[in-house]
Each structure stands twice: as structure tokens, then as C-alpha cells.
Amino acid sequence: MAKNLNCLISAGPTREWIDPVRFISNPSSGKMGYALAKEAKKRGFVVNLVTGPVSIKAVDGITVKQVETAEEMRIAMIENYDTADLVLMCAAVSDHRPKFKWHQKKKKIEFPKNIEMIPNEDILEQLGRKKKKFQTLVGFAAETENGAQNALMKLKKKNLDWIALNDVSNSSIGFNSDFNEITLFSSGGKIAKLAFSSKEELATQMFELILK
Ligand code: C5P
Numbered sequence: 413m414a415k416n417l418n419c420l421i422s423a424g425p426t427r428e429w430i431d432p433v434r435f436i437s438n439p440s441s442g443k444m445g446y447a448l449a450k451e452a453k454k455r456g457f458v459v460n461l462v463t464g465p466v467s468i469k470a471v472d473g474i475t476v477k478q479v480e481t482a483e484e485m486r487i488a489m490i491e492n493y494d495t496a497d498l499v500l501m502c503a504a505v506s507d508h509r510p511k512f513k514w515h516q517k518k519k520k521i522e523f524p525k526n527i528e529m530i531p532n533e534d535i536l537e538q539l540g541r542k543k544k545k546f547q548t549l550v551g552f553a554a555e556t557e558n559g560a561q562n563a564l565m566k567l568k569k570k571n572l573d574w575i576a577l578n579d580v581s582n583s584s585i586g587f588n589s590d591f592n593e594i595t596l597f598s599s600g601g602k603i604a605k606l607a608f609s610s611k612e613e614l615a616t617q618m619f620e621l622i623l624k
Pocket of ligand 1: 537553
């Protein structure tokens with residue numbers, strides 16, 4: 413049991429607002445992140461979950477911080493990072509946001525043909541730069557092609573201990589599905605293929621490997 417250890421998890425999508433009624437987002441359901449949070453709790457961690465908008469009920473005994481934008485998620489992750497022993501960055505963070513947010517709803521006829529986008533900060537990369545010896549940092553890579561190559565590049569670039577790769581080109585797994593298939597890569601060169609399973613079962617297997 414991981415008594416007195418802290419686990420910080422992010423889950424779900426972020427929303428990047430264009431005006432008060434429109435935003436840019438992605439189909440992340442938050443199911444994988446919530447399954448990880450439940451598993452962490454079961455194993456005795458004190459769990460902090462930072463979640464984008466999802467329709468999953470909060471888990472008993474877990475501290476939940478609800479956020480919408482990538483910037484709100486970044487602030488919440490940084491606030492809870494220094495005391496976290498294990499960090500699982502499972503959220504599907506929007507890489508970009510509109511440069512301007514209109515304060516009034518844009519009428520159909522005045523809606524711009526082009527929306528200028530600017531990059532969001534990479535939260536995980538920022539956490540990787542601040543990582544202390546006692547911390548284990550885990551990222552996710554949702555890829556449609558060259559999965560292993562991209563995942564390994566991100567593992568290194570973001571200074572991670574583990575990265576969990578999933579293939580989002582297959583609609584029976586990944587985004588919004590109850591099931592997933594994961595390949596885990598460690599910075600020490602370990603590779604583990606976790607076969608098609610429910611997200612709960614995969615969360616259990618991920619904790620077993622990471623805590624070994
Ligand atoms: O580079 P890519 O977006 O594919 O990396 C995915 C990983 O980085 C995920 O763990 C995701 O939560 C995290 N990420 C982040 N901040 C961003 C974009 C992605 O923390 N702005």
C-alpha cells in the first residue's frame with residue numbers, strides 16, 4: 413500500500429473558448445484518467461484529480477479540481493506538483509487556443525472566416541523540467557501513426573519516467589471508448605504491451621508496472 417504517498421492525475425479534455433458559446437476541444441471522455449484515480453485510491457495514495465469537463469461522477473475520497481482551459485489545468489497541476497510522488501498526465505490538453513476570446517456571442521454573419529490560434533504551454537514538459545528525484549512522471553501519447561517513435565521522442569523531450577502510447581486511429585479503443593490498448597515505455601528502456609482491456613483493468617496493470 414502506498415500510504416502517505418501523493419498521486420496527482422489529470423483527466424479529460426480542455427476547452428479553448430472562441431466566444432461565450434463556442435469552444436475548441438476534443439472527444440476525450442476522461443474515462444482513463446478517472447480509472448487511474450480510482451486505482452490510485454485503492455492502492456492507498458492520497459489522490460488529487462485535475463479534470464476537464466467530463467460526465468463522470470466524482471470518486472469518493474479523491475480531491476477533485478474542475479478546470480476548463482489548458483491554462484487553468486496548468487495552474488492546478490503546478491499548484492499540486494511539488495508534493496506529488498506520482499504524476500499521471502492523462503488529460504487531452506488542447507495544443508492551441510484562439511488568440512482572442514470575444515466577450516459577446518459572435519453573430520452568424522459576423523463570424524470570422526479565420527480564427528488566429530496561439531500555442532498553449534506544454535504542461536507536462538513544464539512538470540518534466542521541475543521534476544525532483546523522488547517524483548515519477550508519466551505521460552500519455554495518443555497517436556495515429558509512427559506511435560512508438562513519437563512516444564519515445566516525447567518520453568525524452570518531456571523528461572518522463574514512463575509514457576503510455578495509445579492508437580487513436582482505432583475507434584474501438586482510446587478516446588471515448590470503455591476499452592483501450594496501451595504500450596508502456598520507460599526511460600530505462602522497458603517496453604510493456606498491455607493488451608485490449610477495460611480502462612479499469614489497464615489502470616491496474618499500469619500501476620503494477622510503474623510501482624514495481
Ligand atoms: O505532445 P503531445 O501533446 O502528444 O503529448 C501528450 C502528453 O503531453 C499527454 O500526457 C498530455 O497530457 C501532455 N500535454 C500537456 N500539455 C499540452 C499538450 C500535451 O501536458 N499543452
